[in-house]
Amino acid sequence: MRSCDYHIHTQLSGCADKEFSINKIIQLQQERGLEAIGITDHDYNYQGKVKTIQAAQKAVAEAKPSIPVHFGVESQMLEYHVTSINIRLAAYFDYVLMAPNHYHLRGVAQPKSFRDPRRVALHEIYMFEATIACPITDAIVHPFLLSPDVFRLSNAELSAFGQEMMRHIDQKRLIYQLDLASQRGLGIEISPKIIRYNQRYLVEFYQLCLEREVKLLIGSDAHNTKQLEELSLLEPILEELGIAEEQLWHPKT
Ligand SMILES: [Zn+2]
Ligand SMILES: [Zn+2]
Numbered sequence: 001m002r003s004c005d006y007h008i009h010t011q012l013s014g015c016a017d018k019e020f021s022i023n024k025i026i027q028l029q030q031e032r033g034l035e036a037i038g039i040t041d042h043d044y045n046y047q048g049k050v051k052t053i054q055a056a057q058k059a060v061a062e063a064k065p066s067i068p069v070h071f072g073v074e075s076q077m078l079e080y081h082v083t084s085i086n087i088r089l090a091a092y093f094d095y096v097l098m099a100p101n102h103y104h105l106r107g108v109a110q111p112k113s114f115r116d117p118r119r120v121a122l123h124e125i126y127m128f129e130a131t132i133a134c135p136i137t138d139a140i141v142h143p144f145l146l147s148p149d150v151f152r153l154s155n156a157e158l159s160a161f162g163q164e165m166m167r168h169i170d171q172k173r174l175i176y177q178l179d180l181a182s183q184r185g186l187g188i189e190i191s192p193k194i195i196r197y198n199q200r201y202l203v204e205f206y207q208l209c210l211e212r213e214v215k216l217l218i219g220s221d222a223h224n225t226k227q228l229e230e231l232s233l234l235e236p237i238l239e240e241l242g243i244a245e246e247q248l249w250h251p252k253t
Contacts, residue, residue: 001238001245005029005231006038006072007097007141007189007219012045012056017224022059028228030067038070038219038251040097043085046073053092070094070251074141076102079109080130087136095138095251097189097219100127103150114151117161121168125177132181139187139217139249144169145199155198162199178212187217187249190237192230206241215249 008025009016022039029037039060046052060069075085076099083098084107090096101124102108111123124144131140146162148154153161181188188209194202209216218238222228 001243001248002035002250003033004036004038004218004248004250005034005220005222005228006036006070006095006139006187006217006249006251007040007074007191007221008037008228009041009074009221009223010039010056012041012052013223014045015223020224022056023063024225025228026060026063026065026067026069028225030065032228034067036068036070036250038072038095040072040074040219043073043075043089046089048089050089050092053089068253070253072097072138072251074099075136076100076105076108077127077130077134078107080126081133083134083136085136090136094253096136097139097141097217098131098134098137099141100124100131100143101145101147104147117164118168120146120161121165124165125169125173129173129177132177132184132186137186138251139189140181141189141217141219142191142193142221143188144202144205145191145193145197148197159198159201163201166201166205174208175212178209178214181209182213182215185215187215189217189219189221190234191219191221192227192233193221194237195233196230200237203237203240206237210241210243210247215247216243217249 072095220231
């Protein structure tokens with residue numbers, strides 16, 4: 001199985017380490033033996049400026065990587081049929097990661113209550129459907145993964161809440177969406193954040209993805225060096241899932 005990481009932020013993302021440059025990331029990942037990576041800052045980091053995108057692409061080329069370094073972007077669904085990125089801008093990137101649940105950002109549709117697992121489940125599946133229906137999406141990042149910052153719960157509470165939420169996800173509706181994702185060749189991200197945020201129960205969801213022949217995208221969602229290394233935490237989970245090379249998503253070249 002090729003080792004890859006297709007979700008990495010750089011210093012351009014305000015939320016990332018200031019020293020986390022494209023050059024540094026490429027050097028570190030090459031040293032760690034990764035075989036392909038993807039740089040994916042948030043779409044708003046480019047502020048709609050083609051010049052900023054081109055400068056970042058130039059930095060990738062100047063690093064003279066010895067492995068394929070793809071140049072993607074992370075966007076989000078705001079509502080059904082409404083994304084934070086437009087088609088014109090999306091065309092500058094190799095791939096678009098679409099987040100269904102960036103609730104911390106302005107303009108993203110919110111569940112009616114962050115305290116009711118049934119309400120959150122209804123909203124999560126609705127936004128998941130929205131990402132799959134969106135023509136700009138190439139892969140879906142962190143679906144059904146709850147962020148402690150948004151829910152303001154401890155990791156233990158978040159785990160209990162999340163498990164309860166997953167019980168309220170309509171399985172037929174989910175399977176139908178996974179089949180659509182499979183037909184469209186969309187990737188679904190699996191990230192070490194499921195360990196960092198204590199939501200390992202999502203393994204069941206990934207099992208279902210594989211059963212429905214959806215490819216999994218491996219992404220650290222790293223914002224600093226330490227988080228790049230966290231990718232290795234996924235290894236036992238990937239083994240448990242029994243993932244084979246052909247079940248992994250890679251950007252089209
Ligand atoms: Zn995200
Ligand atoms: Zn991210």
